[in-house]
Amino acid sequence: MSPIYQATASAPVNIACIKYWGKRDTKLILPTNSSLSVTLDQDHLRSTTTSRADPSFEKDRLWLNGKEEEIKDGGRMSTCIKEMKRLRKQEVEDKNPAEPKLSSFSVHISSFNNFPTAAGLASSASGFAALVSSLAQLYQLPVSPSTLSLIARQGSGSACRSLYGGFVAWEMGSAVDGSDSLAIEVAPQSHWPDIHALICVVSDDKKGTSSTSGMQRTVETSPLLQHRINHVVPQRMKDISTAILARDFDSFARLTMADSNQFHAVALDTEPPIFYMNDVSRSIISLIVEYNRLSLAAGGGYKAAYTYDAGPNAVIYAPKENIKEIIQLIVSYFPQQKDSFKDNFNLFSADVTSQAKLPAGFNENVAKRFDVGAVKGLIHTRVGDGPRKLGDEESLLNAEGFPKTLA
Amino acid sequence: MSPIYQATASAPVNIACIKYWGKRDTKLILPTNSSLSVTLDQDHLRSTTTSRADPSFEKDRLWLNGKEEEIKDGGRMSTCIKEMKRLRKQEVEDKNPAEPKLSSFSVHISSFNNFPTAAGLASSASGFAALVSSLAQLYQLPVSPSTLSLIARQGSGSACRSLYGGFVAWEMGSAVDGSDSLAIEVAPQSHWPDIHALICVVSDDKKGTSSTSGMQRTVETSPLLQHRINHVVPQRMKDISTAILARDFDSFARLTMADSNQFHAVALDTEPPIFYMNDVSRSIISLIVEYNRLSLAAGGGYKAAYTYDAGPNAVIYAPKENIKEIIQLIVSYFPQQKDSFKDNFNLFSADVTSQAKLPAGFNENVAKRFDVGAVKGLIHTRVGDGPRKLGDEESLLNAEGFPKTLA
Structure with missing residues (x-):
């Protein structure tokens, strides 16, 4: 044989x-x-x-x-x-x-x-x-x-x-x-094993532009892309590497959110414009912005960072001690179905559907509350x-x- | 006295x-x-x-x-x-x-x-x-x-x-x-009296960032704004003036749409990011992009140009002969109530609610159809x-x- x-x-x-x-x-x-x-x-x-x-x-x-x-x-x-x-x-x-x-x-x-x-x-x-x-x-x-x-x-x-x-x-x-x-x-x-991630799987009505064709359209038509490439990214690469080596979550979070924003900005600066985020994505950003604002106003640091790829899903990076609070925040605005969250780290003794809770002082008007299904699921994971x-x-x-x- | x-x-x-x-x-x-x-x-x-x-x-x-x-x-x-x-x-x-x-x-x-x-x-x-x-x-x-x-x-x-x-x-x-x-x-x-405008009044759930505070945040935090200011706008000012003097709607439309996109791009490149357009705004863009694509594919020129200020409302500029078709297109996706459109130019003999109609060959999947009220009203006007x-x-x-x- x-x-x-x-x-x-x-x-x-x-x-x-x-x-x-x-x-x-x-x-x-x-x-x-x-x-x-x-x-x-x-x-x-x-x-x-x-x-x-x-x-x-x-x-x-x-x-x-x-x-x-x-x-x-x-x-x-x-x-x-x-x-x-x-x-x-x-x-x-x-x-x-x-x-x-x-x-x-x-x-x-x-x-x-x-x-x-x-x-x-x-x-x-x-x-x-x-x-x-x-x-x-x-x-x-x-x-x-x-x-x-x-x-x-x-x-x-x-x-x-x-x-x-x-x-x-x-x-x-x-x-x-x-x-x-x-x-x-x-x-x-x-x-830095404490970096955890919460993926919010966002429902979308229509198929977005594929990243392969989208990025080439941006290269061909966006007047802002060259500035990003030549003058923004090189410094950000250095800065985020420094932040990671120093386990400096504040800098890591700021750079991560700024670069997600800028990627979507150059997509929007494309002809015709490319949109990957939708109203649900925007609302998750508003929640994370308010969540950080609350901490910064109290003299604390950034507690979470959102990032979006070529689609509406949010990925929220955060130190592991904040993830439970973040899940409670997200489910307050985006109610989940019984099996749409798998509790990989055993954070909750009860079903996540009952866990809606806002941090003290949170301005709840920063977003509207959505129906079940707007965020189809939550995946809790971490750096691997x-x-x-x-x-x-x-x-x-x-x-x-x-x-x-x-x- | x-x-x-x-x-x-x-x-x-x-x-x-x-x-x-x-x-x-x-x-x-x-x-x-x-x-x-x-x-x-x-x-x-x-x-x-x-x-x-x-x-x-x-x-x-x-x-x-x-x-x-x-x-x-x-x-x-x-x-x-x-x-x-x-x-x-x-x-x-x-x-x-x-x-x-x-x-x-x-x-x-x-x-x-x-x-x-x-x-x-x-x-x-x-x-x-x-x-x-x-x-x-x-x-x-x-x-x-x-x-x-x-x-x-x-x-x-x-x-x-x-x-x-x-x-x-x-x-x-x-x-x-x-x-x-x-x-x-x-x-x-x-x-150029033939330039007409259709304002689509878009419903919004939340109050956006005021333009006064928003623009200053962009000045302070957007890495892309300086490039726009120094290297993009001066040429666009010259080009659109030339287009207007030549009554060149193709150039006028391209520049208008590109600059609307870029304004919203630098708003998004702001910390925290500013969003003025919502899913309804995005869908109107998709309709105008498809409407123009159809014309360009047939060897014609641009037929309409969208632009968005610091809010979700669309303003669609178009030569007057296209406005009827554009209204029919918009009401196909955004059904109107009886009095939400005032027919300032007597384009329709019947109520606009019955006027939904897509141009031949229009790819209807570029946007989903919304409920009544997503676009609260339509105002047809022109250069004055x-x-x-x-x-x-x-x-x-x-x-x-x-x-x-x-x-």
């Missing part, structure tokens, strides 16, 4: 504090500015991928959540797989002729996200990071996460930041071939680690190399 | 295409950038003001819509009245000692807006322009509208643009005393003339010099 070459890995979601918006090279996915994100905990949100190489496979195939996806020639998926095979040959097989020639075998890949697509969370970052991680493991590549990030980046730009845990910068680089446009770890999860190597018992492929759920 | 010194004037509303946002001097109301607006027709929207000077009056008093307003010492109203008295003395009484010394008399002023405050239309521009115009008439001042605009500006910045009809620039100027920060006529109403001198039969003061409606 021939050996089975197979590996399974999981990779995390990341949510940027300094936003990536704009490519200088759309094929290589080279950004117009550096960005920085927090990696979220895979215990709660993750993509898991199993890759197998076998000489009997006729072609590369990939199943996403059990459904086969076409691997288009020259497409992003195809580029990542080809690049990983190239690395296998160059770093392993060419250096040690005794190693099996896995780079010449086709692969079967099965990938699952443990969060519903309906949640509106971008799965491309965790998905490409898990793909690259599982192949790196399958191919026994002796390379760093930064090297792998170069390849994940070509699948989906922000995927490169999911190759590390903790606080991760994507350095934009300057090389035309993209060889220095990669992820670096600013600080590991263990440096980088891609994980999983055991064979977690394999998503069956003995024949096909997705288990299809069996 | 002593003579009655009294004058009545009306002044128009104006809606900017290139937006004023930010002061370099808050006392003199000197802006950080030039701006340009269209004066709307006083047949539909106006402030009317009667001023009377009389030696028997004990102090300056002012009634707005029949309700007395306090004239605070050093306040904007007080500044305007004082400046007008100063001009009276300097330009009339000092030059001709035979003229009555009206500058030494107190004044009674009564002002009415013919549009409800609830409409959310800024009445300060037309209000201060009418105040200054009625006093200029009362005082028989031999000065140009530009000179009067210097004084109206100190009441409310954008009021200076309501001293002219047609298409009006507020040149920001550079003098520290504000003596060159004034309105000039780019083109009169008669140059400057302040008007009204006869004594339109006086708002009774024989004793008090507001007629209080009699």
Whole structure:
């Protein structure tokens, strides 16, 4: 019986504090500015991928959540797989002729996200990071996460930041071939584990502009984008790195909110304008602004920071001791259904639906109260680690190399 | 019997295409950038003001819509009245000692807006322009509208643009005393009378940030504002003036929409962010974008331009031949009540509630359909003339010099 070459890995979601918006090279996915994100905990949100190489496979195939996806020639998926095979040959097989020639075998890949697509969370970052991680493991590549990030980046730009845990910068680089446009770890999860996150999944009536096409329209038409790229982001990258290293939540919060605002500002400065936030998103901002104002007025610091990607969902970063209060605040304005919040950290003894409560002195008129369903769900998570190597018992492929759920 | 010194004037509303946002001097109301607006027709929207000077009056008093307003010492109203008295003395009484010394008399002023405050239309521009115009008439001042605009500006910045009809620039100027920060006529109403406007009065749940405090927060905190001021607006002022002189609606529309977007972008880039548009505003933008796309795709030009001031109301500028189609489009998504649209130009033989109709080929999924009341009303108007001198039969003061409606 021939050996089975197979590996399974999981990779995390990341949510940027300094936003990536704009490519200088759309094929290589080279950004117009550096960005920085927090990696979220895979215990709660993750993509898991199993890759197998076998000489009997006729072609590369990939199943996403059990459904086969076409691997288009020259497409992003195809580029990542080809690049990983190239690395296998160059770093392993060419250096040690005794190693099996896995780079010449086709692969079967099965990938699952443990969060519903309906949640509106971008799965491309965790998905490409898990793909690259599982192949790196399958191919026994002796390379760093930064090297792998170069390849994940070509699948989906922000995927490169999911190759590390903790606080991760994507350095934009300057090389035309993209060889220095990669992820670096600013600080590991263990440096500041108290950073928690509350994701507010916001209902939206219409499909927004895809980030791929949206960002290129911004590059082509926004007069403000160049100023952001050249004069705002470089300083913010330095400042937020300093804030993270100093565990300075005040600065971290201010920079995170300002950069979320500015990303949406340049989207709005686009022709025609792009809107990702809706009235629910705006109201969550008003709540967090008032929540911080109350603390600052009492001589305290910032207690929470909102950030919004290319959609209406809010991600609220906060020191863990504030999260219970924040959930109580959010459910005061956005009533939840019984199962729309999973209490990952056992903050409440009772159901969250009964937990509505405003901090003392909170000006309740800063937003109106919405109906059930305006915020469809709440996910409490925290800063997490980088891609994980999983055991064979977690394999998503069956003995024949096909997705288990299809069996 | 002593003579009655009294004058009545009306002044128009104006809606900017290139937006004023930010002061370099808050006392003199000197802006950080030039701006340009269209004066709307006083047949539909106006402030009317009667001023009377009389030696028997004990102090300056002012009634707005029949309700007395306090004239605070050093306040904007007080500044305007004082400046007008100063001009009276300097330009009339000092030059001709035979003229009555009206500058030494107190004044009674009564002002009415013919549009409800609830409409959310800024009445300060037309209000201060009418105040200054009625006093200029009362005082028989031999000065140009530009000179009067210097004084109206100190009441409310954008009021200076309501001293002219047609298409009006507020040149920001550079003098520290504000003596060159004034309105000039780019083109009169008669140059391009076909520019019509449809105001969509949008319901809002909460009171937005006042423009006075909002713009100063933007000046203090937005990293993008300086770029807008220094590198974007100067060229746009030139370009839109050229477009107006050439009656080039395509350029006019593109610049108007881009500048509305950018104004809201810098508001969003403010700390904390300022939002004036809501989901209804966004949807109206989507409709106009699709309406233009359809025309451009067929080889035509732009058919309409949206613009939003510091609130959720949309103002849609369009050549008059498109307005009927635009109203039909708007009421398709925003059903109206029987009296929420006044058919000023007799476009429809039937009630507007039955007029919903989409242009052929319109992608109806660009927005969702809203309930009655999301757009509370529609006002169809057009480019109009400057302040008007009204006869004594339109006086708002009774024989004793008090507001007629209080009699």
